[in-house]
Amino acid sequence: QKEVEQNSGPLSVPEGAIASLNCTYSDRGSQSFFWYRQYSGKSPELIMFIYSNGDKEDGRFTAQLNKASQYVSLLIRDSQPSDSATYLCAVTGNNDMRFGAGTRLTVKP
Amino acid sequence: GAVVSQHPSWVICKSGTSVKIECRSLDFQATTMFWYRQFPKQSLMLMATSNEGSKATYEQGVEKDKFLINHASLTLSTLTVTSAHPEDSSFYICSLPGGGSSYNEQFFGPGTRLTVL
Numbered sequence: 001q002k003e004v005e006q007n008s009g010p011l012s013v014p015e016g017a018i019a020s021l022n023c024t025y026s027d028r029g030s031q032s033f034f035w036y037r038q039y040s041g042k043s044p045e046l047i048m049f050i051y052s053n054g055d056k057e058d059g060r061f062t063a064q065l066n067k068a069s070q071y072v073s074l075l076i077r078d079s080q081p082s083d084s085a086t087y088l089c090a091v092t093g094n095n096d097m098r099f100g101a102g103t104r105l106t107v108k109p
Numbered sequence: 110g111a112v113v114s115q116h117p118s119w120v121i122c123k124s125g126t127s128v129k130i131e132c133r134s135l136d137f138q139a140t141t142m143f144w145y146r147q148f149p150k151q152s153l154m155l156m157a158t159s160n161e162g163s164k165a166t167y168e169q170g171v172e173k174d175k176f177l178i179n180h181a182s183l184t185l186s187t188l189t190v191t192s193a194h195p196e197d198s199s200f201y202i203c204s205l206p207g208g209g210s211s212y213n214e215q216f217f218g219p220g221t222r223l224t225v226l
Contacts, residue, residue, distance in 0.1 A: 090215075
């Protein structure tokens with residue numbers, strides 16, 4: 001079982017729609033959860049992070065964490081073509097950060 | 110967040126040669142830096158943790174004699190790929206931990222694309 005799992009996609013949504021990205025993790029002791037966006041050929045850039053159960057909103061982005069289910073998600077509202085990228089879920093425990101394989105999102109105009 | 114630079118941004122070399130990649134923290138001192146490798150359409154894989162003034166900590170399966178890491182100062186870590194082969198062609202990215210404690214969010218350098226012919 002992979003430590004951090006994501007659907008590889010591709011996920012395609014029309015412009016203006018809500019994109020929903022999901023991630024599960026295996027280490028119940030994980031403490032912090034991050035969403036990074038990576039454009040092709042570029043390094044990851046942090047979108048947002050979440051520590052506590054529930055929702056955290058930042059502009060068009062909402063992260064949701066459910067530690068009991070070991071599940072974290074990212075919702076992107078009013079999706080734009082510029083949101084087209086690979087989204088990486090990352091989880092930290094005591095010592096390091098582990099990444100999922102990423103979900104490729106395409107927002108069609 | 111931290112500002113991280115990498116040099117070079119891309120490099121092409123012949124098989125059997127060595128390549129050095131630099132990672133610099135531009136705005137704060139970093140006792141720890143991370144080195145990742147990313148193959149096409151795959152996620153980031155942690156290679157090693159670079160520690161200022163001491164030996165790097167390598168992940169399982171990463172050859173420490175092949176991937177030499179030197180963290181000579183609080184603002185510079187280098188990764189040298191020795192005797193590079195085509196299978197070493199990859200995107201190498203360094204990062205710095207941020208936040209009030211270790212292993213919170215990480216700030217990534219722009220990456221170095223290595224192509225070994």
